[in-house]
Amino acid sequence: MTTFGQRALAARARASGPRGAGRLETQTRLVVAAASLFGVAGVLAAAACGGAPSPRLPTTDLPPATRSAPERPARCDTTATAGAALQPLIDTLPERGTLCLVSGDYVGPISITRSATLWGPADAVVLSRGVGTTIAVDGSDIQIMGFTIDGSGGRFDVLDAALHITGHDVRAEGLLVRNAVFGLLVEKASKITLKNNEIHGLTEGPIGQRGDPIRLWETRDSLVESNRVLAGRDVVVWYATHNRIIGNLVTDGRYGTHLMYSHDNVIEGNQLLNNVVGIFLMYSRDVVVRGNSIIGASGPAGMGLGMKECGNLTVAGNALLDNTIGLYLDTTPLQESDRDIFSNNLIGFGETAIVFHSSEDRNLFQDNSFRDNRAQVRVDGNGHARAVTWRGNHFDDYQGYDLDGDGVGDIPYELRSLSGELVQRKPELAFLTGTPALWMMDAVTHIAPLLAPPLILSDPTPRMVPAPLDYRAAALTKDWEARDAR
Numbered sequence: 001m002t003t004f005g006q007r008a009l010a011a012r013a014r015a016s017g018p019r020g021a022g023r024l025e026t027q028t029r030l031v032v033a034a035a036s037l038f039g040v041a042g043v044l045a046a047a048a049c050g051g052a053p054s055p056r057l058p059t060t061d062l063p064p065a066t067r068s069a070p071e072r073p074a075r076c077d078t079t080a081t082a083g084a085a086l087q088p089l090i091d092t093l094p095e096r097g098t099l100c101l102v103s104g105d106y107v108g109p110i111s112i113t114r115s116a117t118l119w120g121p122a123d124a125v126v127l128s129r130g131v132g133t134t135i136a137v138d139g140s141d142i143q144i145m146g147f148t149i150d151g152s153g154g155r156f157d158v159l160d161a162a163l164h165i166t167g168h169d170v171r172a173e174g175l176l177v178r179n180a181v182f183g184l185l186v187e188k189a190s191k192i193t194l195k196n197n198e199i200h201g202l203t204e205g206p207i208g209q210r211g212d213p214i215r216l217w218e219t220r221d222s223l224v225e226s227n228r229v230l231a232g233r234d235v236v237v238w239y240a241t242h243n244r245i246i247g248n249l250v251t252d253g254r255y256g257t258h259l260m261y262s263h264d265n266v267i268e269g270n271q272l273l274n275n276v277v278g279i280f281l282m283y284s285r286d287v288v289v290r291g292n293s294i295i296g297a298s299g300p301a302g303m304g305l306g307m308k309e310c311g312n313l314t315v316a317g318n319a320l321l322d323n324t325i326g327l328y329l330d331t332t333p334l335q336e337s338d339r340d341i342f343s344n345n346l347i348g349f350g351e352t353a354i355v356f357h358s359s360e361d362r363n364l365f366q367d368n369s370f371r372d373n374r375a376q377v378r379v380d381g382n383g384h385a386r387a388v389t390w391r392g393n394h395f396d397d398y399q400g401y402d403l404d405g406d407g408v409g410d411i412p413y414e415l416r417s418l419s420g421e422l423v424q425r426k427p428e429l430a431f432l433t434g435t436p437a438l439w440m441m442d443a444v445t446h447i448a449p450l451l452a453p454p455l456i457l458s459d460p461t462p463r464m465v466p467a468p469l470d471y472r473a474a475a476l477t478k479d480w481e482a483r484d485a486r
Contacts (some may be wrong), residue, residue, distance in 0.1 A: 068196065069122050069146035069174040076100035076119075086110045086126070090118070101126075101147055108134040112142055120147030122176060128152050133164045134180070140168040144175065152180035156211065161185040165192060172197060181211035183232065192222040201232015207254045207276070208233065216240045224248060234258045237265060244268070250275060256294070259284045267292060278323065280306040281313070285338065290316045297323040304350070306330075311338030315345060317469055322349045326373070330357035343367050346469050352378050354385075361387035369394040369466035377415055377457055385415075390459035394466040402464045413462035416453045 077097040078089050082104025089099055093116050101120030108126050112118065112135070120126075128134040128151030135149060144163065153160030162180035163172060164187070171193040177183045183199040186192050199213040213232035214224060219240045227248045229235060234255040237243060240262045247269045250256040256272030259265060260282040269291045272278040278294030280303070281287055287310065294304040302324030307313065311333035320326040326347035333340050340363045347353040348371035356379045365388060370376050376395060379385055392408070400409035 070119065072100065072121075073098045073117060073119055080106065082106070082124075090116065096141065109136065110134075111136045111138070112144075113137075113139045115139065115141040117143040117145070118147075119143070119145045122146065122148060122174075124148065125150050128162075128180070130154070131160075132158070133161045133185075135163045137163070137165045137170055138167050140170070142167070142169075143171045143173070145171070146174045148176040148178070150179055152182065154181060156181060156209075159185055161211075165189055171195070176200075177213075182215060183211070183213040183229075185212075185215050185217075186219050186222070187215075187217045189219045190221050192216075192219060194222075194224045194227060196226045198228045198230070199232065200230050201253065203231045203252075212236050213250075213253070216243060219243065229253065237262050241265065245270065249273070255280055258282075259287065263287070266290075271295075272297075276301055276303075277306060278304045278320070280308075281310045282308045283310065285311045285313075287312075288314045288316075289318060290314065292318045294318060294320045295322055298350075299324065303328050304347075307332040307340075309334040311335050311340065313340040314343075315341070316343045318345045319469060320345065320347045320350070324351045325355050326350050326353045328355045328357070329360050329363070332360065333362050336362075338362065340364070341366065344467055344469060345369070346371070346466070348372050351375065354378070355380065356383060356385055356388075357381065358383045360385070364389045364391065365393055366391045367393065367463070367467040369463075369469070371396045371466070379456060384454065385457040386455060388457065390457055392461050392463055392467070393459050394463040395459070398462050398464075400462065407464050409462040409464060413459040415456045415458075 075098060077093060077099065079100045079102065080086060080089055082102055084106065086099070086106050086108070087110050090110060090112055093099055096115045098117040098119065101124035103121055103123045106124070106126050108128055109132055110126070124147040126134060126147060126149050130151065131153045134152050135144065137144065149162040152162050159182055161182035162177045162184070163175070164185045165172065166187050166189050168189065169191045170189065172184060173193065173195045175197045177197065178200040181202065183201065184194050184197065186194070194214065201213040202210040210233040212234050213229045214227065215236040216222065216224070217236070217238050217240065220242050222243045223246070224243070225246045225248070229248065229250040231252045233253055235250055235253070235257045237245065237257065238260045241264050243265045245257055245265065245267045249271045251273045252275065254276045256275040256278045257267055257270070258280050262284045264286045265284070266288045267279060268288070270293070272292060272294045274296040276297060276299060278297050279289060279292070289305065297303055304320035304323035304326045305315065305318070306328040308330040309332060313332070327342070342363065343366045345368045347368065350373050352375045353370050353373040354377045356377070358379070358381045370393065376397065377385055395413050398409060398413045400411040400413065402408065403410055
């Protein structure tokens with residue numbers, strides 16, 4: 001039995017042809033190598049390369065390779081024949097009634113404003129007329145399940161969507177959404193469930209001008225779980241609180257998940273593959289990011305996890321691989337009372353593992369693993385990371401020793417980089433990154449310590465081997481400074 005990651009990558013390889021298959025196989029081998037090196041879960045399975053499947057990340061279950069439509073309700077108050085007009089049937093349903101579709105095409109738009117269930121098999125298709133939103137839901141205790149929604153109008157300014165939800169206690173499950181500007185659009189709503197849907201985003205035109213496959217706007221106490229988002233623009237969570245984004249697959253978009261002014265949210269167990277940016281958090285507090293696999297944000301703007309002016313973040317047990325920048329912190333945390341913790345993450349195979357926009361403090365990096373990055377840490381603006389607390393991290397370029405065999409290096413890990421300092425002062429030198437010229441500069445600093453550049457960071461207790469990639473083992477607490485004081 002193969003894992004979800006195997007099946008998804010195999011399908012994408014077939015769709016992409018020989019060139020795409022080669023790229024995916026390369027990424028699979030890369031992550032499997034990381035799994036073998038670190039003893040962590042293989043988010044992309046070894047079987048795709050001819051080996052046995054690796055154990056999965058210790059996160060929530062990931063979505064199946066194909067959506068499974070919810071079972072037909074035990075009772076259908078009305079059954080619509082193929083081609084029937086749906087709005088009159090919806091309007092005449094009893095309160096909490098159920099309308100069942102059969103295989104075939106139906107033409108929208110339709111609107112549901114009171115408690116009801118609309119169910120259909122996967123080959124029941126509600127078609128857009130090419131104008132406006134295809135299905136609008138504004139009410140409570142409503143379920144939309146199982147069938148296909150094909151198309152929407154083409155206007156961004158009025159948010160033409162396949163399914164537009166406002167209200168309370170609405171469930172959209174097992175839907176296939178395609179050819180729509182906005183896929184599942186939720187606004188000014190609460191207790192919404194989006195589960196096990198498959199959304200095929202738009203692929204034509206500049207990526208910034210495509211619609212969002214999933215958008216939560218002013219939405220609270222809601223769940224987005226086990227959905228498959230293929231292409232499109234962003235998965236958006238803006239002005240939204242107390243939501244859980246769990247176990248989704250998001251591929252080939254701009255932002256895999258984008259939070260803005262959204263507090264007390266959990267992003268857990270997602271696979272974010274080949275997006276421009278995996279996750280970006282802006283102006284948000286008390287967010288938990290754990291157990292995610294963020295892979296292949298490898299373009300010029302590629303970034304695994306970015307944070308701008310956030311606070312009280314918990315980032316634990318994530319695998320950030322093959323990203324141009326693994327973690328990016330800009331004025332994070334923002335408030336003096338805030339603390340952030342980054343624990344038990346694997347950051348590997350990237351250009352730069354961590355970039356600080358300036359000299360940041362009130363951040364704890366504990367039990368993380370840094371492997372095969374071209375640079376471990378970069379601090380822009382001629383800053384440093386000495387005010388950051390580094391404790392028990394594993395750096396693959398550590399050159400110390402462990403004489404007492406306790407698994408902790410006997411001398412601190414210290415990062416200094418003459419080439420990095422020169423690139424900061426003269427950004428045009430970045431063109432020479434990875435060349436013997438800059439490599440020789442760093443080699444000289446080891447041979448002639450008088451030329452040593454300023455210290456960027458120091459970890460007094462570096463690990464000799466990586467910690468397990470398991471967010472459950474992380475010290476998920478914000479009182480680490482008080483604990484040290486005791």
